[in-house]
Amino acid sequence: MSSTGLEILGMILAVAGWLGVMVACGLPMWRVAAYIGQNIVISQVIWEGLWMNCSVQSTGQMHCRVHDSMLGLPVDLQAARALVIVSLVLSIIGIGLSVAGAKCTNCSQDVNGKSRFMVAAGITFVVAGLLILVAVSWTAQAIVMGFYDPMLEETGKRDFGNALYFGWAASCLLVLGGAMLCCSCPPRAVRAQSGSAPPRMDYSALKSVTANGYTKKDYV
Numbered sequence: 612m613s614s615t616g617l618e619i620l621g622m623i624l625a626v627a628g629w630l631g632v633m634v635a636c637g638l639p640m641w642r643v644a645a646y647i648g649q650n651i652v653i654s655q656v657i658w659e660g661l662w663m664n665c666s667v668q669s670t671g672q673m674h675c676r677v678h679d680s681m682l683g684l685p686v687d688l689q690a691a692r693a694l695v696i697v698s699l700v701l702s703i704i705g706i707g708l709s710v711a712g713a714k715c716t717n718c719s720q721d722v723n724g725k726s727r728f729m730v731a732a733g734i735t736f737v738v739a740g741l742l743i744l745v746a747v748s749w750t751a752q753a754i755v756m757g758f759y760d761p762m763l764e765e766t767g768k769r770d771f772g773n774a775l776y777f778g779w780a781a782s783c784l785l786v787l788g789g790a791m792l793c794c795s796c797p798p799r800a801v802r803a804q805s806g807s808a809p810p811r812m813d814y815s816a817l818k819s820v821t822a823n824g825y826t827k828k829d830y831v
Contacts, residue, residue, distance in 0.1 A: 621733070627788075636695045639664065639665050641775060643769065690746065701735050712728025730793055
């Protein structure tokens with residue numbers, strides 16, 4: 612596969628991963644608890660997200676409440692909120708660098724400069740993918756530890772929400788797209804050859820040739 616094809620495919624995967632990070636950030640479904648109370652008719656589903664908590668009744672009514680304070684959140688959700696925001700910012704920076712370094716754009720005429728932009732974009736996407744991976748994995752580990760805690764009440768146990776799966780998928784896309792962008796950079800020898808100046812033509816030999824094709828020394 613050519614380097615241009617790798618660039619296009621890597622950018623598509625990275626942008627898809629960035630969209631997945633946004634979905635995971637906005638969904639209030641990082642922790643999900645579904646249980647039935649004492650009355651079998653009354654049931655509810657509780658969603659816990661980075662920005663709000665929602666309660667869905669069996670009648671279809673849903674009530675959401677935005678978190679009043681970040682310090683009131685569990686430690687894993689506090690860390691996840693910070694890591695997700697940093698991942699979003701890095702993804703936006705990576706998109707800008709990849710557009711500037713793409714071969715199909717005219718942001719820079721320097722071949723070496725475009726290669727550096729593309730490698731920087733790939734590294735940025737990989738770091739963003741690792742950050743969102745740490746965020747969702749940390750939250751998942753906390754959910755598993757609480758689920759198997761015998762001291763925790765049944766109503767306090769949580770399960771994986773859809774936002775975690777979006778986060779895992781987004782991290783894979785970002786890391787894979789960033790790796791492709793790094794691999795799309797041509798070798799250093801090719802960059803040096805393409806960026807070198809064209810060879811100079813020796814005009815001294817041409818000047819010594821007369822109009823009829825004989826050199827000056829032929830007249831002596």
